[in-house]
Structure formats: structure tokens, C-alpha cells
Amino acid sequence: MEPQFTEFLYRDDILWITAFTLGGLAFALGPIAIVYLLMPRKTRQISNKASQAIECGMDPIGDSWIRYGVVFYLYALIFLAFDVDVLFLFPVALAYNDAMFAYRDLVEVFLFVAILSLAVIYAWIKGVFRWERKTYLRR
Numbered sequence: 131m132e133p134q135f136t137e138f139l140y141r142d143d144i145l146w147i148t149a150f151t152l153g154g155l156a157f158a159l160g161p162i163a164i165v166y167l168l169m170p171r172k173t174r175q176i177s178n179k180a181s182q183a184i185e186c187g188m189d190p191i192g193d194s195w196i197r198y199g200v201v202f203y204l205y206a207l208i209f210l211a212f213d214v215d216v217l218f219l220f221p222v223a224l225a226y227n228d229a230m231f232a233y234r235d236l237v238e239v240f241l242f243v244a245i246l247s248l249a250v251i252y253a254w255i256k257g258v259f260r261w262e263r264k265t266y267l268r269r
């Protein structure tokens with residue numbers, strides 16, 4: 131018997147779909163609700179500091195507009211590149227599990243990691259990993 135258009139084809143899976151949807155919403159909205167329920171109230175009304183920016187519960191010192199070195203951004207880019215590539219290696223390891231092509235697959239993975247290592251060598255040559263103290267003129 132062919133299913134008709136009016137019949138819901140995934141009737142057995144609707145419970146699982148609903149459970150996963152509710153679980154995802156709980157994980158997304160749960161921390162926001164917990165913070166709202168547990169946050170301290172009326173803590174910044176002392177000394178007329180209601181409009182003051184606050185971070186980590188400490189009074190801010192100095193101006194918030196400071197210059198960051200480009201080295202921080204380069205480190206972040208290198209981290210992202212290798213983080214994504216390491217995540218790529220997990221499915222590759224699962225896909226290359228045929229014993230007949232074991233050496234070829236191993237060479238391909240080593241070639242992939244070697245090409246990625248060229249990015250670290252390039253950054254090393256450019257001096258990205260040197261942490262020199264930089265001083266900026268105050269304006």
C-alpha cells in the first residue's frame with residue numbers, strides 16, 4: 131500500500147524530533163534564564179554608579195579604547211586554521227580505513243599536515259611568534 135499525501139510519513143519520529151527541539155531550546159535559553167534568576171539586584175545603585183560600565187565586578191581603570199598589537203589577531207588566525215584542520219582530520223581518519231590503501235592514505239594525510247605546517251613556518255619567518263614589548267605614544 132502506497133502512502134497517501136494526507137498521511138504523516140514520519141509519525142513515529144515526531145517524538146524524537148520534538149525532544150531534540152525542546153532540548154536544543156533548553157540548552158540555548160536555559161543559561162539566559164538561569165543568569166536572569168540568579169543575578170544580583172540593586173548592586174550598582176551604591177554611590178550613583180548606575181550608568182557606569184562594569185566588567186568582572188571591578189571598577190574600570192583608564193580608557194577602554196586601547197590599541198592591541200596585530201600579533202593577537204595573527205595568533206587567532208593561526209589557531210582557527212589549525213583548529214578547523216584538526217577537526218577535518220577526524221572524518222578523514224574514518225574515511226581512510228581501508229587496509230588495501232593504508233600507505234597511500236597515510237601519505238595523503240601527512241601531505242595535508244605538511245602543507246598546513248607551511249603556514250606555521252611562514253609565520254615563524256615573518257616573526258609572528260616574537261613577543262616584543264611595544265610602546266605607543268600617548269595622544
